[in-house]
Amino acid sequence: MKTLTQEKISRYALSAGDSNPLHTDPQFAAATRFGGTVAHGMLLLAYLSEMMTAAFGQRWLSGGRLKVRFRAPARPGDTVTADGHVTSSEGGRTLCDVECRNQTGEVLVSGEAEVTV
Amino acid sequence: MPATLETLPKGHEFPPTTFDLTREWVDEYIRAVEDEAIAGLGADVVPPMAIAALSIRALLDHAGLPPAAVHLGQELDFQGAARVGDRLLARARIASRGERQGWVLMGVEMSVQDGAGDPLMTGRATVTFPLQPGSAP
Numbered sequence A: 001m002k003t004l005t006q007e008k009i010s011r012y013a014l015s016a017g018d019s020n021p022l023h024t025d026p027q028f029a030a031a032t033r034f035g036g037t038v039a040h041g042m043l044l045l046a047y048l049s050e051m052m053t054a055a056f057g058q059r060w061l062s063g064g065r066l067k068v069r070f071r072a073p074a075r076p077g078d079t080v081t082a083d084g085h086v087t088s089s090e091g092g093r094t095l096c097d098v099e100c101r102n103q104t105g106e107v108l109v110s111g112e113a114e115v116t117v
Numbered sequence B: 001m002p003a004t005l006e007t008l009p010k011g012h013e014f015p016p017t018t019f020d021l022t023r024e025w026v027d028e029y030i031r032a033v034e035d036e037a038i039a040g041l042g043a044d045v046v047p048p049m050a051i052a053a054l055s056i057r058a059l060l061d062h063a064g065l066p067p068a069a070v071h072l073g074q075e076l077d078f079q080g081a082a083r084v085g086d087r088l089l090a091r092a093r094i095a096s097r098g099e100r101q102g103w104v105l106m107g108v109e110m111s112v113q114d115g116a117g118d119p120l121m122t123g124r125a126t127v128t129f130p131l132q133p134g135s136a137p
Helices: A006-016 A026-030 A039-055 B023-034 B048-062
Strands: A064-068 A079-090 A092-102 A109-117 B017-020 B069-078 B087-100 B103-113 B119-130
Touching: A006 A039, A006 A064, A006 B023, A006 B048, A039 A064, A039 A079, A039 A092, A039 A109, A039 B048, A039 B069, A109 B119, B017 B048, B023 B048, B048 B069, B048 B087, B048 B103, B048 B119
Parallel strands: none
Antiparallel strands: A064 A109, A064 B069, A079 A092, A092 A109, B017 B087, B069 B119, B087 B103, B103 B119
């Protein structure tokens, strides 16, 4: 579980080299359809990847696959929980449904991950 | 000044971009994403999503995103683990581009390989942004 802040989003922007004002400029973002800054989708995917790394270790780094859709924006102040469960495991491949939700249960990201085991 | 993504057509290939995975940058990335799992695999192991982030950075180095761009979806395929000190080569191309109801829907394919030419990651990002006058067809 991670609690997003504008400081964390801005820190990610610097690290990733993605300073789109939608993420970093509250005044600009307030005038968009989002009404305020939102976290980078790739920051949420980093949370999913941390979960997959904890579950599958090296196999996630060499042989992992991820396919997701961004469903809703994650905003400063949101608490983001990454979750996943195995849906099938056969033929050396393990499939998982994965998602990130905010503190109200709203799905922010959802999709499927696959790992060679 | 780099072009913006909205002006580029389907099939456009971005110049390959090289990144050095310095200890400083990797540590800063891990702090930024609060990854507490990666250290368990070794001090020099780089989170795979850091490689994905760099592949997008390679794209942004050559084409600015329209300010109202939205990341709709992402596909990633990790083929190998990168380590601190590795030199990476990232490539990207616009694989698809469509327009609908005043919005552009664009698919960008990305790939990253290590210094030996071995593949580390491939992926595809789907983004959308408002259609502007003068945008590529």
